[in-house]
Amino acid sequence: MSKLQRDRRLFLKHLGVGAGALVFNPFLDRLFLEAHAQSVSQQKLIIFYMNAQPYMGNPAGEFLPKGINFDIQQGKNYSNATAIPITKMVAGDWPTLMAPMAPFFQNSLVVEGVFHGAHSDPGVVQHGMRYAGLNGICGLAGGDSVAMKANPSIPHGPTIDQIIAGGPSGQGVTHSSVLVGLANSDYSWEKTYTEETLACFASGANSPVPYLSRTRALERKLFGQDFIDGKNLSVSDAGVKTARRLRVMDALKTDVVNLERNISSEYKDKLNVFLSSLDTYDKKKMAEASISCKPSAPSALAAGSAPEDELLGLVDGATLALQCGLTNVVGIGSGVERKHSTDIGFRRNVDAKVNNRWFEGVVSPSGTDPFYNADWNYHSYDAAWKEGNQRVVKFYVSLLARMLENLSGKRGVMPANTTVIFLSDRGMSSGGNHHGFNGTNGRQPIYIWSTNPALKAQANYIRYPTYSQYGRWKNFHALSDFYRTFAMAFGVNLPNFGVYGGRVLNEILS
């Protein structure tokens, strides 16, 4: 078994989600071969977006730093920025759900209370997943397109990939982002929202990049070709051979492990020599291909793979894209939906198409869905659901940690020039659904890890007062503000952007 394979299996084992198959794909070679021509020193951004139905959501407290007693004081006017408290976190504050990212704690910034779905009627918080607001312009069908609507005088703001990739003149660097994600949903409209959210995430409404929910689609984007039917393929011979070598190499190493079982140490040593020579050969071939990029092995995705394997494969592919300089913005989204009707019962995080394999193993102790007709508030949170929810979230967070470790080459070391945004589920904690989540829909935490000195990413926690808590909607701090501020951190000065916010969140800037 290769080291890479071991790493991945250990990774999954530690998560308790089982081992998937590690495979290699032909597109990697193209990545390798093209990578050396790319600059890898530019800023990189990873946005990880989790989109969950309310059932799947975790209460805000699960995501927020522990031990911080700050709360919004009722009646206090927080329009004065100096009144916004900034709390220095200590390691013990780190939420359990975010444990896989704890090694990066010192580069973190947690922002809570930046509202994303305002409406003149506080009770109307539509299904639209307003994290699309991070691109500054996307409103979604079925959602409230008013809340994050761009200032009419600025019809099209630069998108995040443009900002990150191109700086102030980023308009010329369009659509270099890679957007990957899974949108598992029983509700077609929820799935559509997830897809649209992902599509808008980094590229803007006027020229959305379809999100890539399968490895093949990722290949298509990176190669610019349709690989699905294998026609019109023009991958170089060298590329094919490299991809073949990677596949074969993994098989050989696995076979060595099998053979070692029944022989004495003397012969095991011989097989180790065989392995060592394989590694030498591999390195030599790598060098011959002028590959300056040494990414970790990506996963693969045969049709019908378990969703967690698919997502892992996509994330590893996206890591490669970042590592090799093919892109500098990766958006990863996962729509984990559950149909809120009784006919499905208690499947958890189920993608019906893959036979309940989505983090299977956690089932509700009940046989019916008692929540559908309930009050829509924290209703599905029995112990079994909680375990399932947290396992899902922990898996996502682990993917982030894996990406950072692969990018930095070191465990717990934040790679240079890299910024990560993690957006937790939009369910209970994010308030993305209008079904009675007024009490929590303003508490969407945004986790940021960054080496950008312009951001106050040094174990800081900032909590803004929210619209829903006190009805002070005219003074709330919105995602449009965050977006504008975030752009500033990368040297892009946007004008007053959103129609509801319009301020700069100086608290998050150094």
Add this chain to the structure above:
Amino acid sequence: MVGWRTYKKMKFMVAVLLVMVFYQNCGPSFTTKVSSQLSSEDSLQTTKLSLEKRIVPLDSDQYVNSLQKFLVSSVDVTSLKTLSRPFERPNPARFSTDKTLVTVTDSDIEKAWSMAEFVAGKVASSTFLAKQNCLSLGDTSASCLNGLVSSWSKKVFHSNLTPAELAIYHKVLTDGNIHIPSPQEAFTGMLVAMLMSPRLVYRQEVGDSTGKLTSFEIANFLAYTLTDNPPDAELMLAADNNSLLDEVEREKQTRRLLSQLDTNSKLLKFFREYFLYSTMDSTKDLAQFPKFDFPAAVKDTDSLVQYLLKNNSDKDFWKQLMSTNKISVSTKSAPFYGLTGTYATQTIRDAPDQRVGLLTQPSWLVHFTKDDDNYAIGRGLYIRESILCGELPKREIDAIPALPIDDTMTLREKMEITTSKSCNECHAKMNPLGLAYQFFDHFGRYRVTEAGQPVDAKGALDGTGDQDGDFNNHQDMMRKLASSQTTEACFLAHSLQFWLGGSVRPGLAASQLQTYIDVYDKNGGNFKEVIIKMVSSPEAIQRVDAGGQ
């Protein structure tokens, strides 16, 4: 006359010495085991062969043969042979089948990979062109893919893999998507993985839970051991039927394989490696002998060995090898023997120039020469170690004085400096044996004078136990060596080492050898019967855990 008991003990000690030489790197624990056996009367009884569970690396011939069989075009076969060969062992410890010292090198992997890519590409191309498998017909169903992996793994590995093992190659076939970039490429990748697999590069001799080789392990063992090729269809059928677990069937298959090999490359390989006659290290000044053609000399010896195998292997074969007065000659080699004329093919005839046995063949003689003279010390060392299974005292050598450069001196005179007290302890065991061949020059031509003096090839033979004593020349000495039961036992010991590889367990080899001496004697000196016994007996297919009994 040597008594039977003395003879047996003598033979035992000879074999032990051989094994000690063979396993001289095995550490002091082996010496202890040998001493223990020498003091035990029981140890003189026949002990069954005991081979460890092991994986056996294919040598260059075996690997190339294994790949070549998949090629249908002679052009492709020719192309394959132009590629650099992996797993070549130009300087094996003793035999190319000595598996104890063989490890794969980085260069081996690179060469093997090139060959595997070449063969896999050709096979995939022809298979898909002819639409010979379901995948080439567009079928990507599970049954098609499973069938492909299963059938090809059997073709390559000549065994039935477990589902878990098959899954490894199934994964290569289906990784990502069978269509990326094409089904043919996916198939090619699977074949490359199989042809590069440690499962092919290392033949398994692990056995079942009792250590008995499985039917397929036996098929591979017999085929590669006897022919350097993978099992043929008949052998695979026997493996499929489990009939190879029966000794009678194994013997039948062994005889069949041997009968196909009257110009046996594997048999020839043994003799080449045992007698070392196929290589030459010295550089010859062709002005001295313009018609010198070493490959022709090697071909002569090959031809003579094949002649003896065909006509004399069933009766006193060792004696024939060591004392035959026949030579095989060609037009190119005729001048070696002072002959003229043309020979359409290799011709067997009586030697015209006092040659006796393989150790007077020009190829063997030239192997042990320097650029401008014979290498008598090398010849003597070879005979001491490889014909007599003796060894030299272990001494540290401070300096090796150069032999005088004087055209008026014979080699014997020059080598006088090696007979000083400090040198003679070793050289006394080499010089007389090597100087027996001074009737031949360093081109292997017969002569009667050396440096203007009559040739002096006199000496004394020791170490045989039964044929020791003075000799007048190489003919005398060769006949003594040919008649010695010690040299015969030594020959069989080397045979055991060659045919069964190098992991015959230390301390047991001596008594194991007695079994084959008995077979040889009982069959009137029939060498092939010994080989059959070596590879088809119950002991030959039994394996023990490393360090076990």
